[in-house]
Amino acid sequence: MEEKINDFIKRRFNKEGNWLNGNCLWFAYILQKRFPNLNIYYCPIEGHFIVGYLGEFFDWNGKIIPNEIPILLDEIEENDDLWYNKLIRDCLN
16 A cells, blocks of 8 residues: 555645645645545644554654554544644634
């Protein structure tokens, strides 16, 4: 799957569109839509959204190794409505 994801990113998003600075949640949604097995994660220290599956993580750079333990966005939604709503408000609107 790593090769397919990296190929998709290179073919469709070869130019930086602020995918690492302000649009990372949108990019995570795009990757998740194309590859439904991916889950969206949030790195709270870095303030960055990524996608992952079976311990492998991706953003606009392709496969990455996070500098912190990412938190599943679905878990944030389940456990902390206030935090989740602020993330969505600040990152999607």
